[in-house]
Amino acid sequence: MSDLKRGLSEAVEAVFAELGLPAELGRVTASDRPDLADFQSNGALAAAKRVGKNPREIATLVAERLAGDARLEAVEIAGPGFINLKLTDRSLSDRAQAIADDPRQGAEIVAQPRRVLIDFGGPNVAKPMHVGHLRASIIGEAIKRLYRFRGDSVLGDAHFGDWGxxxxxxxxxxxxxxxxxxxxxxxxxxxxxxxxxxxxxxxxxxxxxxxxxxxxxxxxxxxxxxxxxxxxxxxxxxxxxxxxxxxxxxxxxxxxxxxxxxxLGVDFDLWKGESDVEDLIDPMVADLDAKGLLVDDQGARIIRVVREGDKRELPPLLVVSSEGSAMYGTTDLATILDRKQTFDPNLVIYCVDQRQADHFEIVFRAAYLAGYAQEGQLEHVGFGTMNGTDGKPFKTREGGVLKLNDMIEMTRVKARERLHEAGLGENLAETEFEDIASKVAVAALKFADLQNFRGTSYVFDLDRFTSFEGKTGPYLLYQAVRVKSLLRRAADEAVSSGPITVTEPAERELVLTLDAFETALSEAYDKKAPNAVAEHAYRLSQAFSKFYAACPILQAEPKVRSSRLALAQTTLAQLERALGVLGITLPERM
RNA sequence: GCGCCCUUAGCUCAACCGGAUAGAGCACUCGCCUUCUAAGCGAGCGGUUGCAGGUUCGAGUCCUGCAGGGCGCGCCA
Structure with a gap:
């Protein structure tokens, strides 16, 4: 069963087609005005422009044809021609039940799974990781998990800097x-x-x-x-x-x-290093030469990658230096060749600092020219820097580079403090408390990073990140753990879940949020932007919190109780899944 | 010099191929715990989306120019 948004889109698109209008204009989105409707279609406005008709007129025709749809409680025209759709409680209940029964919590699988290799992390021999590796690791891991969850065959490669x-x-x-x-x-x-x-x-x-x-x-x-x-x-x-x-x-x-x-909850499938492609370089250079791509220039051998329509002249790829040695771009090119020969990926994602954008553009163009990859198969997914409160890339108080380990330990110390402040976990064993503190710390760092679009830089603020209040990792853990606690209590009282019946506004809102999971995942997938999933996790927590405050669960009468308990279970499952995609794991209690 | 990115509430950030009243969190004000974890919920306050034009029925979003900030620009990686 597809999500409500897609189901409704298909219905409205079909009506558009019947009316001789471009079907894709019928696309339905979540309502911008939840007070008026659950979903909306703006297609009549766009269609009116194309066919030169009154948008309200088109909207009215569409609405008339949609009126028979059993899922819809109301179809209304508003403003210049928005089509507002309101769902029946029944169809929301059905959708909630489908999500509850779905081992994927309402998420779909991509139509055409691909082989995807994600190059991220970028550690080097002899150098402990510093804060600069944090974003690459967090974002790369999230994209890896996201792509894998969507059904692609994914390999994460650390691309170890181990040569030269x-x-x-x-x-x-x-x-x-x-x-x-x-x-x-x-x-x-x-x-x-x-x-x-x-x-x-x-x-x-x-x-x-x-x-x-x-x-x-x-x-x-x-x-x-x-x-x-x-x-x-x-x-x-x-x-x-x-x-x-x-x-x-x-x-x-x-x-x-x-x-x-x-x-940090980051793991790699491959630790392929620069050394692994060393032997490929000489034959590759010969191949490039044979293909007529190499040009002698100032004693070096280069590949020119300028294209028609470029706004400026991109530097060439330096393949062999004037001293006869391979450059890092040469190694990157050989790595592309190696990956083609071993994994033959449909897509390679380079999760590397935005500042490397030109470098990758040059290498990718060279790879396309050489036939080592097809146009579009190589993609640089760049990200901004993590800055200090002064707005400049994060430094220690002494102005040095902070080691990643030290940052994690700092965060863990803070997490312990916060837990103690709140009087949490005091009667737990030392090992469990430490485990919770670690999870809180990792959640704090990761969620703070992933809630922002990767391309923008953000300010590191430990106090804010570790706060249990507001839009933070620790808040999300708290919400999830609160549901776990509720479910444990239900089990103790031998209360079981049952069929879901949605009636209350808070229940409706919760189900609509659960339904939006697929939209968040597909957007994150298409844009390589995990923040869409982070946003969803947060909205889901908020929707649950409202539901929790407005709708008593265990005290409700049996049928309502079992329905609400099922909603709680479903929320937890989806929240855990969403956080799992982000690389954030939950403790059992806190 | 050339190019890329950024500029949204006091602060930190969102915003679904251009759509209704631009949203969250923090901070601030008020209300809600004898009831499932109040680390919560509700309500309020807060905006000329850097500036000036343009395209469009409609622009934070697209185009042009300007200002401010960040980054990159072949023999390091």
Whole structure:
């Protein structure tokens, strides 16, 4: 059973077609005036324009033909020609029952499932994640879950930054600091077979500490830089010592990063790194050359990507630098090729900072020219920055970059405070309380991010995000947990749910909100905009809260009680599902 | 210099291929707990959607110009 909006759209569209008007104009939307109607169609206005008739006249003809529809209690014309539709309690009850019985809570599956790969997160070897990774992770995870829920085959790929010059820098730095490791590396490089267990002593904290130093030194000191480049070349040639040490870097970083991501409710199907496409680069360059796409320019080899009608000249893709090395765009192009060969995605979504927009445009155009993807199969889904209260990208009080871990811990501390303030969870075991605090913290961070359209930047305000009042993650958890508590009580009292019968205004509103789930999901899906789902979750909570305040459940007479209990169960199921799509999980109690 | 994005209530943000009276939250005022979690609900206050034009029966939404802010612009990623 489709949602009410679509069902009504089909009916009104059919009437438009009967009248010889473009059917698609009959589209029905939720009413802008809930005091007047449940749904509306503005099609008569648009149709009038096209056929040069009076819109009210058309609306009247449409209304007459709709009058027989059993779902409708009233069809009214308002203003210049709006068609207002009001549903019978009966049809709302039926729809509520259908949602209640639906394991997908009223959500549909896309007509044509696709293979979709989502590239997000963007972690790098040796670098702990900082706040800049927060949005990529939160938004990417939500889009991944959304697409998967809608029925696509989805892979999330962390696209690990694990290759290149910075690896050479890091290997050199570690060898300088640890003579025993330097000796082992040299020995392995010379062909000896030795136990590499000693590499286990290298921890992420070492890498994090050494990398900035090495990077700075490489900039200032030519000899140091040359050495790092040499090591990089050696790594690319798979010298055993460098390679084994590099593998340690990669492993130790990935374990730590996966733990951090997991704490945020973010997980990847693939940890494909830049290193994985290394071997594809030479043949790819040859292929690009054979296709006549490569142009020599200032000692480098480039692909020009300008198009007719461009408003400005886009820089070319730099494939091979004048020093003969591959650039990051080259790696991105090879990654597109690799994905085509392994997963053959219909769509690749790059969930990366908006500032990379030009870069992706250039790479995508090159990929289309090379035939590594079809026009439109590659999409950059950019997002704005998370700013401090000064309106600039978020920094610590000292002006440094805040590590993601520290931000999560800060939020968790705040969540504990808030729980204590409210006197919540005091009689719970320590472990459960901690679990709740973590869930509250993650919900606070994620909902604060996802309630905004991804493209706009927003201000980080921990006090606001962790508040239990208002449009926040913690509020939503509270609402959901309140329903769980109600359902537990019902179970204790052996009260069971039954057929849904809608009568009260608050019940009507709740059902109309439940029905809007599909609209929110499809909008979020089409626009890659999880905020539509966040908005729905919040509206659903509000609608339930009104219902909860206006309609006693357990004290009602048996038939009403079982109906309202079913509504509560259905609301919880859909709310949990919506939050699940956003990557927010619920505690049992708080 | 060129290009992209942004500017909506005191603050933080929404707004369904252009539609009725531009919505939420916070803050502020008032009312509601002997009854299912009041972390809640109801009511109120708050707007020339940056400015000026244009298209349209109708513009926050589309077009042009201007102002202010952010970002990007080949050998880092």
């Amino acid at each position: 010059y910075q690896m050479g820098l890091l290997i050199g730095a570690v060898m300088d600091e640890r003579p025993e490791i330097a000796r082992l590396v040299d020995s392995l490089n010379a062909g000896a077979s030795e136990d590499t267990a000693a590499f286990g002593a290298v921890a992420l904290t070492d890498l994090d500490r050494l990398y900035p130093q090495a990077a700075a030194k490489g900039k200032a000191d030519t000899d140091y830089r040359d050495r790092a480049r040499k090591i990089t070349a050696g790594l690319q040639d798979r010298l055993p010592g460098y390679y084994a040490l590099w593998q340690r870097f990669r492993d130790v970083t990935q374990v730590a990063l996966e733990r951090d991501f997991h704490a």
